[in-house]
Amino acid sequence: MEPVLVVDGIEKSFGGLKVTDKVSFSMFPGDLTAIIGPNGAGKTTLFNILTGHLAPDAGSIRFEGKEIAGARTQDIVTMGMGRAFQITSIFPEETVLDNVRVACLSKLREATVFIRPISAHKRATDRAYQILESLGLEKFSDRRAFELSHGDQKLLDIGIALALEPKLLLLDEPTSGMSPEERLLTRELIKKLWSLFNLTLLFIEHDMDMVFGIALKVLVLQQGALLVEGTPEEIRSNPEVITAYLGEEL
């Protein structure tokens, strides 16, 4: 099987601070991989580099066989990389429906059509409703996005990324700021979305129940470097990880 993503020795420094330190890993179709690591370990920066928001200082990133290190975000996204954000990133004044529909229109290359009203774009509209339903947000479709609860806004953020039908989906702390109940629901939801949409999923998460509950593979990042990677069982029993990160809690 061909890998979707091959990251090879990427590096990034801010001033003197090395935030990404020779990180290498691969993602294969259908993978469900978690990235863990303490705050400031460089997890979000890694996503920023993968999506072209930041250019790496060194190293290569091959996405679907093509080199994308340093390419522009909009081109990488068009190639099929989707991303949801740690700090919720939505279009607050638009309706919940339009938040997702703009992404569907973009995917269908209808996003800059003039004159023809949005509601006449049936395929994008149907697809947007389908995605809202899969997230349980369809009952809010006419509401403006800023009216949603924090947890629902995070789901909407994921919905926007899903609407692009990404070949690789990156989720940055999907449960951050959620209540314990919302977290539990979101964990199940992400697992469901992964199988429903046949996703290849890479997610950053602090909630260990979620990481060890649904991930098939775990990457541990520490001070910018990949400390270790393995199955959840391997990570849980790895002495290095226990001393460096997990502590006594496991």
Add this chain to the structure above:
Amino acid sequence: MESNKRGWTTQWAGIAVLALFALLPLVKTSDYQLTVANNVLLWAVFAMSFNMLFGVTGMLSFGQALYFGFGAYSVGLFAYYQGTWWFLPALFLGMAGSGILALLIGPLVLRLTGVYFTMLTLAFAQLGWGIVVKWYDFTNGDDGIQGIMPPAALSNKVVYYYFCLVLVSVSVWFLWRISRSPFGLMLRCIRQNPSRVRFLGRRVKRNQLRIYVISAVFTALAGGLMAGVDNSVHTGMWYWTTSGEVILMSILGGMGQFFGPFVGAAIMILIEDMVGARTEFWSMVIGIVMLTMVILLPKGVVGELVQLKERLFKRSSALGV
């Protein structure tokens, strides 16, 4: 399913208002009223084109006078040098030229964002103003150009008024369709969260440039038609105060509403007209009115009305009415 109610209300309100403008020549008591109404219509197109940048896309251009002046002077100079026959071709040449000018200047001003974008648009517009003032041999400088007549078929005031009304209606319809289209949604998304738009795989600057060019074309149309209303053009059309007026109109009427700038234009023109006839301090009066309205009606006239309607509607539905 999604509600289209808001859209329909706006659409019918727009049609009703334009129909009222169409009836005006039948009930007017003087030609002067017709001129004022025509001013409202053309400034409305100017302000609405500006608001596609400002209220919709979040680009505060302080240099739209450049395209207004360009449109006006295209008509003025052609009519002056080549004769009245050139009035209509010059109107459309002015629109095309304005679009090309915007296509050239757009990529430069769009390199910057926020207040730097605003300052750069102002700089370009003032450059245009400076050229027109200094190039006396060609433009007549501060003397402006008088005696610009529409072609014979349009020389009647009422006919010219209807001619403008038709072009204004088409422009408003076109801008309305843009704002209801996927492209309009894309522009609103760019205002609210440009970095997320890149994560939809779309180019922010390219779409900003598109609307910048469209706005310039309709601005030039308003300027060109204005040359026929006053039968003259003057350098003030290029001046920064002209750019400032459409900003005020949009804020006054409601930059978040499609017809906000239309209403803002009507209010400003009427105040200028009524107050200007009685006192030379009319700009002070405008200032005071603006200040009061911005404090009392921060969403603009149309914005506050819509909110009031929504509140009443919510209350009545809560009562089960």
